[in-house]
Amino acid sequence: MGSVRPFMAAIGISLFIAAGFPARQSTAQQATASTAETLAKLSATIAGQYPSVRALVLARGNCILHEYYGNNSPDVPWPMHSVTKSVLSILVGIAIDKGLLRLDQKLPELVAEAREGTIDPRAADVTLRDLLTMSSGFAPHEMVVVPGVWNSSVWMINRTVEYPPGTHFYYDDQGTNLIAIILRRAVGGNIAEFAKNELFAPLQIDRYYWAVDRDGNLPGYSGLLLSGRDMAKIGLLYLQQGRWRERQLVSEAYVLDSTHKHSDGGGPANAGYGYLWWTMPIRDGSPAYFAAGWQSQLILNLPDRNLVMALASGSSLPGGAAKFINEVVLPAEAALPAGAACVGRLDQ
Numbered sequence: 354m355g356s357v358r359p360f361m362a363a364i365g366i367s368l369f370i371a372a373g374f375p376a377r378q379s380t381a382q383q384a385t386a387s388t389a390e391t392l393a394k395l396s397a398t399i400a401g402q403y404p405s406v407r408a409l410v411l412a413r414g415n416c417i418l419h420e421y422y423g424n425n426s427p428d429v430p431w432p433m434h435s436v437t438k439s440v441l442s443i444l445v446g447i448a449i450d451k452g453l454l455r456l457d458q459k460l461p462e463l464v465a466e467a468r469e470g471t472i473d474p475r476a477a478d479v480t481l482r483d484l485l486t487m488s489s490g491f492a493p494h495e496m497v498v499v500p501g502v503w504n505s506s507v508w509m510i511n512r513t514v515e516y517p518p519g520t521h522f523y524y525d526d527q528g529t530n531l532i533a534i535i536l537r538r539a540v541g542g543n544i545a546e547f548a549k550n551e552l553f554a555p556l557q558i559d560r561y562y563w564a565v566d567r568d569g570n571l572p573g574y575s576g577l578l579l580s581g582r583d584m585a586k587i588g589l590l591y592l593q594q595g596r597w598r599e600r601q602l603v604s605e606a607y608v609l610d611s612t613h614k615h616s617d618g619g620g621p622a623n624a625g626y627g628y629l630w631w632t633m634p635i636r637d638g639s640p641a642y643f644a645a646g647w648q649s650q651l652i653l654n655l656p657d658r659n660l661v662m663a664l665a666s667g668s669s670l671p672g673g674a675a676k677f678i679n680e681v682v683l684p685a686e687a688a689l690p691a692g693a694a695c696v697g698r699l700d701q
Contacts, residue, residue: 388693392419395685399423403677405649407431408581408665411686413658415589416695418686422581430560430578431665434646437563437577438529440552440587442485442629444544445536446595446607447551453539456482460510463535467510475514481535483518484528485628486615490516494527522616522626526574529629533573544571555602556590557700558583575646582699584663587644588652589699592661598700612642612654621645636679649674660686661699 399406399421408431409421420427433440448454460467460479467476475490483489491512509531515521537544545565553561562578565571579587590596591612595603611628618626622645624633632642635655644652649666651674662682670677 388689391685391688395419395681396421398681403666403670403681405667405670406664407667408584408663409682410581410585410661410663411682412585412589412661412699413693414592414661415698415700417582417585417697417699418689418693418695420581420696427582428560428580430562430580430583431650432575432646433577433579433584433650433665434575434648436579436584436644436646436650436652437575438573438629439644439652440577441529441533441536441571441573442611443552443587443590443603444548445481445485445532445628446603446611448536448539448547449607450604454481454535456480456485464510464531464538472510473512473514475518476510476512479514479518481532482628484532484535485611486519486522486626487525487528487629488516488519488522488616489525489528490514490518490521491523491525491528493523493525522619524620529573530570531573532629533571537570542569544569552602555597555600556583556586558586579665581663581665582697584652584665585661586699588654588661588663591642592654592656592659635675635683637683645674649677651678653678 399409400423404423406421406423407425407429408427409419410417411419445454449456458481459477461477463481479489479491491509492515494512509527512527533544536547540547545563548563548571553559558579560580561583563571563576590602591608594605595601595608596605612630612632613627614625614632615628616626618624618631622631622633624631626632627642630642631645635641639655639657641653641655643654648668649664649670651662651664653662653664654660662678664674664677666674
C-alpha cells in the first residue's frame, strides 16, 4: 500500500493539468507573450487610426523590434520629400571628410558664377555652412521650374541677400538645390555615382530612386525614394556616429556637428536646426534629432535610448507625426522588456 499514494498523487497531477489548468509560465514566456501583445496592439492601432502609414520600423540600435507595412511590401521605396535634405547632408559630410569641400568655403570659391559682378555683393560672404544651416540670408524666392532641370545655380545666387549670412533662419529649398550643385562639382561631376558608392552601396540600399536631371544634378530639396527599412539604416548610421560595420562612412565629428543645434530654426518643423537635420527633445525631455518630410515622413533618432524610428506615410497623420510618435509608438516601445527579441537586424 505504501506505493499507492505516490501513484495516486501522480494521477491527480495529470488530471489537474488535463482538466484545463496549465502549468505556470516561466518569466521568459510571460515576457515573450507580453511583447507579442504590445506589438499586436501597436499594429492594430496603426491600422485602425492611422491607415495612411505605409511603413514603420522601430529599432534599438541594430535590433529591429517591430516592422509595420500594412498591406504594402516591405521593399517598396516611398517618396521621402524633405528627408532628402538630410541624406544630402550626409553626402556633403563625406565630401568634407575626403577634403573635397570645407564648411567655411564661400560662394565665389564654390560656384564660378558667384565671381561674376552681377550678384549681390553680400552673397560673396555666404559659406557652405550657412547653406547647410539655412541661414544664407538670401531672400525667399519661388521655385523656378525648367522642364528636365531641377535647378540652376545662376538664378539661385542672383537672389537679394536680406540678412547677414549666418544670422537668420529661412527654410530654403533653393539653397539645398544649390548645395547639390556644389557637391556635384566638388566630386567631379557624377553625384549619382558618388551617392551610390559612398553611402547607399555600403548600407546595402539598392532599391532607392533619386534621379538626376539632364544637367547631371540631383534635386537637393526632395526627390529621394527609400523603403522603411532603408530609412532606418540611415538613422542607424547616424546613431552609430557614422560607422557601419567596420567602416567609418562619415566622420563622427561631422555627425555630431550636423545634428547639433546651430540655430533655433523655425518652420515647418518648428524645431532647432543643424546641417539639414532638425533637433528638438521629445515630450519627455529626451534629446532627439530627425529628418522630416512633407506628409509625415520621418527618421527619428533618440541617442540616449539607442532608438531609431523610420516612418513613411501616404498623407499627414492626424495630429502630426510628433503626436503619433509621442502617444502611440514611444509608449509601446517603453512597454517592451530590455531584452525584447529582434525580428531582424538592420545591417543584414
